[in-house]
Ligand SMILES: NC(=O)c1ccc[n+]([C@@H]2O[C@H](COP(=O)([O-])OP(=O)(O)OC[C@H]3O[C@@H](n4cnc5c(N)ncnc54)[C@H](O)[C@@H]3O)[C@@H](O)[C@H]2O)c1
């Protein structure tokens with residue numbers, strides 16, 4: 001079933017909504033934007049994410065409407081946009097899915113045209129000023145169709161994810177929620193618990209802070225109210241993981257106080273399990289860019305000679321690759337090579353590679 005998204009609506013133009021809109025604009029999709037906060041909407045428009053939604057001037061419904069509002073608002077926003085007939089297909093971006101599906105069902109939304117979604121890209125900042133067109137490049141995008149979502153609607157939202165450079169993964173809402181409790185929500189709370197210790201740390205201790213504590217606590221800089229809402233909507237799965245983390249921490253503290261051989265084995269056991277768990281996390285996505293260079297993200301197929309061909313093409317264009325980072329998850333058919341080049345080489349290299357058929361995301 002071929003679907004081509006030409007016109008989209010984004011409701012909620014914060015970090016996620018504006019990032020999706022920017023990614024769609026790069027693919028020449030016409031985007032109409034809406035947000036209850038006029039300053040937020042103006043900024044998203046000024047950043048080139050689209051133009052303000054004017055329902056009177058809209059004509060035919062858009063191909064897809066994306067709701068990028070906080071989880072607790074998704075049900076009522078969906079009901080409203082469906083009542084106004086703004087699009088043929090609807091999706092949302094909330095970080096939790098089961099409670100959102102229950103809200104939409106309770107509010108009598110049309111579940112045939114709605115496909116719950118969750119793009120797995122984000123940042124610890126919020127609002128349109130933090131948005132980036134490449135936020136979802138090479139990331140997974142969870143789709144949790146309800147039993148009632150129709151197949152054309154699912155195909156449209158798959159296309160939306162791919163237009164943003166992401167790889168759609170279909171699962172049910174409960175499976176999604178326990179997965180994100182493990183890989184996103186509990187880690188966020190644990191990072192906040194570690195970061196909260198810094199409140200009473202003295203200035204000398206904080207002056208010593210290196211990269212370690214910054215890495216462990218980066219996400220704790222996120223919006224506390226948004227995260228309270230996210231973990232509150234996924235309470236039981238998050239609480240389950242946090243209890244396991246707390247048990248490990250309590251056992252480790254006891255073992256350290258005991259200071260005996262058995263205690264040493266307990267500590268080593270946790271550190272070894274931690275390393276093993278870390279090794280199981282695919283790729284190294286979201287690492288910070290190397291300062292001073294421009295980065296050119298290029299999508300690479302998961303084939304033996306892709307990188308060699310890409311490097312050869314860059315060399316033939318006379319450009320030196322200063323550094324490279326490869327974001328790739330085993331099992332996904334594509335990855336993203338981030339090429340670090342001198343800023344003055346960027347535009348021409350992007351054009352040369354695009355002309356040769358590479359999927360380049362400047
Ligand atoms: N921040 C992340 O890393 C991340 C990643 C993936 C998904 N999400 C999900 O995406 C959604 C948006 O998060 P964000 O980080 O962009 O937050 P944000 O605070 O940057 O943006 C949220 C926007 O929603 C608007 N909004 C609030 N109530 C609304 C309503 N009733 N109708 C329409 N718009 C409304 C706000 O004015 C704001 O502009 C949330 O559901 C969040 O769970 C966040």
Ligand SMILES: O=C(O)C(=O)C[C@]1(C(=O)O)C=C[C@@H](O)C=C1
Nearest residue numbers: 095119120121122123124184219
């Ligand atoms: O990278 C970050 O800053 C994020 O917090 C992104 C992150 C995540 O935990 O991976 C956070 C919440 C989302 O719902 C999806 C992605």
